[in-house]
Amino acid sequence: MRKSAGGVGKSAHGVGKSAGAVRKSAQSVRKSAGGVGKSAGGVGKLAGGVGKLAGGVGKSAQSVRKSAGGVGKSAGGGRQRGGAGRKKLKMVLAGAGRVGRVAALEVVQLRLKLMLRRWDDPTNPPWDGGAFWDEEVVEAGNKRKRMKVKLALKSYSPDELVSLANAIKTAMTANAKFPTPNPTLVAMAALITALTNTINGYNSALDAADLALANRNAAVEALRTALTQWMSYVEMLAQTAADVESAGMQVRKAAAPVGPMPKVQNLKLTISDHAGAVDWMCEPPKGVSTYILQVNRVNPDTEAEWKYADASTKSSGTLKGLTAGKIWVRVAAKGADADPGPWSDPAEELVR
Numbered sequence: 435m436r437k438s439a440g441g442v443g444k445s446a447h448g449v450g451k452s453a454g455a456v457r458k459s460a461q462s463v464r465k466s467a468g469g470v471g472k473s474a475g476g477v478g479k480l481a482g483g484v485g486k487l488a489g490g491v492g493k494s495a496q497s498v499r500k501s502a503g504g505v506g507k508s509a510g511g512g513r514q515r516g517g518a519g520r521k522k523l524k525m526v527l528a529g530a531g532r533v534g535r536v537a538a539l540e541v542v543q544l545r546l547k548l549m550l551r552r553w554d555d556p557t558n559p560p561w562d563g564g565a566f567w568d569e570e571v572v573e574a575g576n577k578r579k580r581m582k583v584k585l586a587l588k589s590y591s592p593d594e595l596v597s598l599a600n601a602i603k604t605a606m607t608a609n610a611k612f613p614t615p616n617p618t619l620v621a622m623a624a625l626i627t628a629l630t631n632t633i634n635g636y637n638s639a640l641d642a643a644d645l646a647l648a649n650r651n652a653a654v655e656a657l658r659t660a661l662t663q664w665m666s667y668v669e670m671l672a673q674t675a676a677d678v679e680s681a682g683m684q685v686r687k688a689a690a691p692v693g694p695m696p697k698v699q700n701l702k703l704t705i706s707d708h709a710g711a712v713d714w715m716c717e718p719p720k721g722v723s724t725y726i727l728q729v730n731r732v733n734p735d736t737e738a739e740w741k742y743a744d745a746s747t748k749s750s751g752t753l754k755g756l757t758a759g760k761i762w763v764r765v766a767a768k769g770a771d772a773d774p775g776p777w778s779d780p781a782e783e784l785v786r
Contacts, residue, residue, distance in 0.1 A: 592633050599626045695719055695767040695775030703763055703783035706752055712783050714763055715750035719775070722767040726774050727753065730762040734780040740764070756785045 590598060603622050606615055617625070668681045675685040700717040714727070729743040730736075743753055743763070753763065762782050768774040 592629065596626060596630055596633070599629075693721075693769075694771055694773075695722060695769045697776045698725075698765050698767050698778040701763070701765055701778045701781045703761075703781040705783060705786060708752075708754070709786055710756050710758070711752050711754045712756060712761060712763070712785055713750070713752050714765070714781070716765055716778065718749040719767050721769040722749075723747065723770070724768040724774075725749065726766045726768060728764050728777070729753065729756070730764075730780070731757075731759065734762040734764075734782075758785050761785050 585598075587595065587598075599622070603619060603626065606612055606622075607619055615622075664681075665683065668678060668683055672678045672681070678685045696719050698716050698719060702715055704713045706713045716725070725746045725748070727743045727745065728740045730739045730741070732739040744751070760782065761784070762780040764777045764780045766774040766777050
């Protein structure tokens, strides 16, 4: 029985050594937790909690030694107590193993938490470059949204473009937000001046061209007038076609009759700008010399109601002296024949 008790004592002594090793491991955990706490900055309390857990492991190991000593004393009392001591020792050792495993698991969890917390550690830029878990990552060069400017320069006339450029140059002058524009303010002013000068030169050229055109047209009319006078002079003295041709002119051919006039087409009436009047126009037939116009104030289907209104050598004109109300108008063309052609379809309009 004493040998058995001695064996139990040795086992208890071994448990004590194992408990001491656990205590040393717990101290190492505390030191590691403390070092990590310094690196992490702000997680010392968590590492301290692990230290307390490790201290609890040490106390559990001391309880194991005391229990082992108690088992030795009980072993001296007989085999029955020695057997009970061995069972109790096994239970104590099993409990110590569980405590050690729990301590190891806590250390691993602590290290993971510290690693995660170091990601948001602003004092450790080499680790994460100043980024945080909940921070949106923005690629370099895209942090500031560039503003889009609208000018629509092609919609401006040259004069409007000069006005716009002057307004922008004034706004950019001494503008602290845009200190170094390219082109420079001096270069921009030179470009504005150059365009202004070319606009002035172009406008002067236009004025000169208008004057030159007017002078040309006046000269054309003067020459036409003089040639017409010569034509009349030749007509007065020439006896034959040869005489006309000898003056460098051609003989006008006699007008050939074209036969009866066709029906006038596309007669249209419009309200005149003047009261008591109506404007008219039609498509001129070939060979016409005179247009005869009639009006009807009652019924266009009643021939007796058509009355003479006017005669014109042109295919458009204005009928005047009419009373207000509805009116119908028709027109016939007269050519070389004595009688005019058929009447056009009536056109209707209101006289105001």
